[in-house]
Amino acid sequence: MRCPRCDGGDSRVLDTRTGVGAIPHAVKRRRQCLVCGFRFSTLEVPVREEITVRKRDGSVEEFDRQKIVASLQCALKKGNRRRDEVDSLAEKVVGLLLAAKPVQLTSEEIGKEVMRCLQGYDPLAYARFLSVHKSFVNLEEFQKTLSTHGDAF
Numbered sequence: 427m428r429c430p431r432c433d434g435g436d437s438r439v440l441d442t443r444t445g446v447g448a449i450p451h452a453v454k455r456r457r458q459c460l461v462c463g464f465r466f467s468t469l470e471v472p473v474r475e476e477i478t479v480r481k482r483d484g485s486v487e488e489f490d491r492q493k494i495v496a497s498l499q500c501a502l503k504k505g506n507r508r509r510d511e512v513d514s515l516a517e518k519v520v521g522l523l524l525a526a527k528p529v530q531l532t533s534e535e536i537g538k539e540v541m542r543c544l545q546g547y548d549p550l551a552y553a554r555f556l557s558v559h560k561s562f563v564n565l566e567e568f569q570k571t572l573s574t575h576g577d578a579f
């Protein structure tokens with residue numbers, strides 16, 4: 427698990443807890459980066475194996491909650507968000523995605539759900555996410571966001 431502050435690859439586990447909120451099989455670990463000393467938490471959640479994700483190139487992979495956390499972190503990294511805020515936002519995204527009990531999702535559906543949650547949470551992070559994932563994004567919507575929040579760029 428890479429450090430969210432310096433991207434260093436080595437961390438030590440300070441504390442391990444099982445069962446987080448409504449997810450009995452989740453494992454939450456408090457870590458400290460060995461490079462910069464930053465403390466952060468990671469959350470491991472078992473994925474339901476029957477859910478797969480079809481990517482734009484046609485390949486299929488297992489649904490991975492960590493990828494949603496990673497894209498949220500990527501979008502929010504300049505916003506100084508606490509890790510548990512990112513976790514609960516990811517939880518919201520996953521909850522919405524899995525609410526209909528899908529067997530397969532597409533990477534577009536996941537991206538759109540991430541954007542929808544980001545939009546209400548942090549418009550700047552939303553715009554940043556759009557700029558990274560604009561290939562499946564409605565360009566008009568992107569430009570509208572930029573013109574609304576353009577002063578901050």
Ligand SMILES: [Zn+2]
Pocket residue numbers: 429430431432433434459460461462463464
């Ligand atoms: Zn670090």
